[in-house]
Amino acid sequence: MIILIGGEKGGTGKTTIASNLAAMRSLEGRDVLLIDTDPQGSANYWAQSRDDENIIPRVACIQKFGKGLPAEVQDLAHRYQDIIIDAGGRDSIELRSALVVVEKVFIPIQPSQFDIWTLNQMDELVETAKSFNPNIQARVIISRASTNPSVQEASETAKLMADFSNLELADATIRDRIAYRKAAKDGLAVTELKPKDPKAVSEMNILYKEVFGNE
Numbered sequence: 001m002i003i004l005i006g007g008e009k010g011g012t013g014k015t016t017i018a019s020n021l022a023a024m025r026s027l028e029g030r031d032v033l034l035i036d037t038d039p040q041g042s043a044n045y046w047a048q049s050r051d052d053e054n055i056i057p058r059v060a061c062i063q064k065f066g067k068g069l070p071a072e073v074q075d076l077a078h079r080y081q082d083i084i085i086d087a088g089g090r091d092s093i094e095l096r097s098a099l100v101v102v103e104k105v106f107i108p109i110q111p112s113q114f115d116i117w118t119l120n121q122m123d124e125l126v127e128t129a130k131s132f133n134p135n136i137q138a139r140v141i142i143s144r145a146s147t148n149p150s151v152q153e154a155s156e157t158a159k160l161m162a163d164f165s166n167l168e169l170a171d172a173t174i175r176d177r178i179a180y181r182k183a184a185k186d187g188l189a190v191t192e193l194k195p196k197d198p199k200a201v202s203e204m205n206i207l208y209k210e211v212f213g214n215e
């Protein structure tokens with residue numbers, strides 16, 4: 001499976017989600033490649049900390065920039081069972097070109113109006129990509145949502161999704177939890193963190209199943 005975690009808004013949890021999925025998929029015994037297309041290099045740093053801590057399984061990560069990305073991904077798809085591409089939080093050549101080769105794109109957004117506005121542009125980018133990649137599936141993940149049950153932002157955001165013809169709302173919601181920050185620091189997925197945060201593990205498992213299905 002070739003997937004992209006991308007979007008035009010910064011700091012929505014893209015690298016967090018990409019790195020968690022990469023580690024979880026590797027734990028299933030799959031050969032996974034994480035491609036960091038963001039010059040900030042956060043996904044690469046995460047994989048590097050994983051290596052520094054000798055965490056098994058290793059998650060292979062490369063950095064790749066520029067318009068040669070689709071050809072490189074198609075070539076690497078012969079060598080890896082799964083490729084997870086992490087794109088930086090802005091419109092970029094990497095984001096646009098990745099949309100042409102991936103099977104699924106997941107777009108994390110925080111439940112705020114500022115993030116929702118950026119979805120207009122993502123809806124258009126997916127529409128354009130469909131002329132080259134007609135089967136692409138695009139899902140929006142509500143990410144970093146409040147854990148306070150009285151805050152209705154996530155359900156309000158869900159209602160606004162009907163406005164976008166190329167985007168669907170993901171079943172999984174990722175909430176703002178300290179476990180994600182702790183795991184990131186050591187190059188781990190939340191499922192590997194000790195002590196476990198069962199709620200973080202549960203929501204990431206829901207997302208994992210949604211992304212990879214029974215494959």
Ligand SMILES: Nc1ncnc2c1ncn2[C@@H]1O[C@H](COP(=O)(O)OP(=O)(O)OP(=O)(O)O)[C@@H](O)[C@H]1O
Binds near residue numbers: 009014016088143
């Ligand atoms: N679900 C979460 N709960 C708590 N903290 C989170 C969560 N997701 C992300 N964070 C934290 O928020 C910050 C931004 O997350 P991350 O780097 O994953 O976002 P990003 O979308 O990749 O950002 P960028 O657009 O800069 O690439 C990081 O400090 C990260 O640890």
Ligand SMILES: [Mg+2]
Binds near residue numbers: 015038087
């Ligand atoms: Mg990032």
